[in-house]
Amino acid sequence: MTVLTKKKVLNVIKLLEEMYPEAGSELKYDSIFQLLVAVVLSAQATDKSVNLVTKELFAKYPDAESIAVIEEEELQRIIKSIGLYKTKSKNIVRLARIINDKYNGEVPGDYDKLIQLPGVGRKTANVVLANGFGVQRIAVDTHVFRVANRIGIVDEQNVLKTELSLMKVVPEEKWISLHHCLIWHGRRVCEARRPRCSDCRLNEICLYAKNKTKKAL
Numbered sequence: 001m002t003v004l005t006k007k008k009v010l011n012v013i014k015l016l017e018e019m020y021p022e023a024g025s026e027l028k029y030d031s032i033f034q035l036l037v038a039v040v041l042s043a044q045a046t047d048k049s050v051n052l053v054t055k056e057l058f059a060k061y062p063d064a065e066s067i068a069v070i071e072e073e074e075l076q077r078i079i080k081s082i083g084l085y086k087t088k089s090k091n092i093v094r095l096a097r098i099i100n101d102k103y104n105g106e107v108p109g110d111y112d113k114l115i116q117l118p119g120v121g122r123k124t125a126n127v128v129l130a131n132g133f134g135v136q137r138i139a140v141d142t143h144v145f146r147v148a149n150r151i152g153i154v155d156e157q158n159v160l161k162t163e164l165s166l167m168k169v170v171p172e173e174k175w176i177s178l179h180h181c182l183i184w185h186g187r188r189v190c191e192a193r194r195p196r197c198s199d200c201r202l203n204e205i206c207l208y209a210k211n212k213t214k215k216a217l
Helices: 006-019 032-041 049-062 064-068 071-078 085-102 122-133 140-151 161-168 170-190 207-216
Strands: none
Touching: 006 170, 032 049, 032 085, 032 122, 049 071, 049 207, 064 085, 122 161, 122 170, 140 161, 140 170, 140 207, 161 170
């Protein structure tokens, strides 16, 4: 599949920002540490389900210092409704202890330091840097991967290549904005199994929609 021209990519970004002017993280948090924990919990889980458990979690244990001293079983009890809760509990307690002991309770705003934390990979680090520190990053989750490739902004076969290609074709000052817009579009219109192309303002640009129309003829 070919990819869109630079001009069309910029038009896609413009349209998405018009469609989703309020686009942003749908996770609920009051600090960068809480953001980090919420993003770790969100792996293979919906933001809605994460927000349900973090409401109790952050009310009782709002920071690295408080989580660092609890038993994993206590954390498991609170987040049990989330997938992979045992592994996530272990990672969150461990990363809280590291942040509390090594970084004086403050989440480091450095990519290399973030990915050294238990349970923190490339996507999580990018989300924290973008939403917590305002650093322009494109975090590629399943929605961003699916929608960016469907539209034709990029044409890649995996998450890492998608991220690197997006960084090349999208103006840096638009990285955070596009990340959120693609997620919102993926949740609201460009769904995985049944994308609603007929309701989409991008259907005259989107390569997936154009190909779908050709097949229908």
